[in-house]
Amino acid sequence: MEASSLPLSEFPNLSVDPARLPRHVAIVMDGNGRWARVRGLNRCEGHRRGKDSVRAVVETARQLGIPYLTLFAFSNENWQRPKTEVRFLMQLFHRYLITESKRLMKRDIRVVAIGEMSRLPAAVRRVLSDTIRLTAGNRTMTVVLALSYGGRQDVVEAARRIAEAVAAGRIKPEQVDERMLQRELLTWNIPDPDLLIRTSGELRLSNFLLFQLAYTELYFTETLWPDFRERDLLRALCAYQGRTRRFGMVDDGASISLSAANQA
Secondary structure, X not given: OOOOOOOHHHOOOOOOOHHHOOOEEXXXXXXXXXHHHOOOOOHHHHHHHHHHHHHHHHHXXXXXXXXEEEEEEEEHHHHHOOHHHHXXXXXXXXXXXXHHHHHHHHOOEEEEEXXXXXXXXXXXXXXXXXXXXXHOOOOOEEEEEEEEEOHHHHHHHHHHHHHHHHHOOOOOHHHOOHHHHHHHOOOOOOOOOOEEEEOOOOOOOOOOOOOOOOOOEEEEOOOOHXXXXXXXXXXXXXXXXXXXXXXXXXXOOOOEOHHHHHHO
């Protein structure tokens, strides 16, 4: 059976309340290399198998009705990896976008990308642009691919644009606020994540959506990304629904419920 084809009814012990789902889930897909190493395989095989997890998570989120899913596919720092591995990853992205285009259209899934697209190989930029254009009218779900992305760089570029506007006299320094900075980020038209999932047991953000994750619920799992499937996503969602999101307030009845927060 295909990795992404298992019905959610296969997991009766993982009951997720559809009224309290996060609006936006972000995932740091970590552990491909370790998955391959413990099996005596090349790191590239771990990346290849991780593609199955991407499909499974996208399908499950789509079935559940989660509107936004962001996948940290390649960071700015990842350019420092061995050239053979980077080349393989770029080829993998290229093939994934080509092979998944029909599925994305059938599922009414829109694809957008954030990051320094200019650093990607021309062939990847071309197929990515084609995929974004092809799926632009889809409305059921948005998959955000973070490619050649860095959170600090995102904030720096946003601050630079605001500084230029101040220097040009278009805005006054006292007008600069959180909302203005947020509008200059690459995610300006995407809601902040409600839930961040990081696989492989690492307990850090790795320069991912640093501004946007200010009040995001964090979920860490020992599961390596190539092993992450429907059951693992449901476990993360159950953990999320077991929390109270206070947004800096005290837990005295003034806390914001998950359902109310997600509708805000």
